[in-house]
Amino acid sequence: MLAPGDLQTIHLASNSTTLRLRNAYIALQSWKLAIISDPLSLTSNWEGSDVCNYTGVFCATSLDNSSIQTVAGIDLNHGDMAGHLVEELGLLTDIALFHINSNRFCGKLKYLDLRFNEFEGDLPKELFDKDLDAIFINHNREIGLLKKVTVFDASNNKLFGFSA
The missing domain is CATH 3.80.10.10 (Ribonuclease Inhibitor)
Known part of the structure; x- marks a missing residue:
């Protein structure tokens, strides 16, 4: 500051x-x-x-x-x-x-904000192995499966690859 x-x-x-x-x-x-x-x-x-x-x-x-x-x-x-x-x-x-x-x-990144882009497909899995508090990927294209995420906002996307 x-x-x-x-x-x-x-x-x-x-x-x-x-x-x-x-x-x-x-x-x-x-x-x-x-x-x-x-x-x-x-x-x-x-x-x-x-x-x-x-x-x-x-x-x-x-x-x-x-x-x-x-x-x-x-x-x-x-x-x-x-x-x-x-x-x-x-x-x-x-x-x-x-x-x-x-x-x-x-330093330590706590938030990753990729909103309002044109991403599609699988995002690199290493991206989600990080200790992030929140990842924002809403308003993109087709996004693949995500793991180890505590906050997930994927509104206005076409999601694929989810399994129970």
Whole structure:
């Protein structure tokens, strides 16, 4: 969690575009504070409120309103970065790509939210061997059998492979 004064003050007008970009700024600056190693300096230009110019951050118009600019993707793969994923990343509500493979991030994931996609077929069984509190896969296509899940929301799908 950020303490007052950890982030510089930014002045943005109060509209949907700037609210989403302000939230992205908060999320990305919080995450930057939780990164303990960035040997390729991928976050070195993560300064100021123009998050769309940050290395590895991609902006696009929002799917729900073409006049709104939002962070649509993050690609920091092969950065050899280390640190934690912070809760504030949840403020990136429009993100469609989160590509952070080949890094050394750590922490415990408690929720997996794959809702409103086009997944079909069997999801990898290793995905469900994890100690997750909840997995959300509703509003997809055909989803196969799932085991070891304590919360299961698969509304608006065509399910197959269940056995008693």
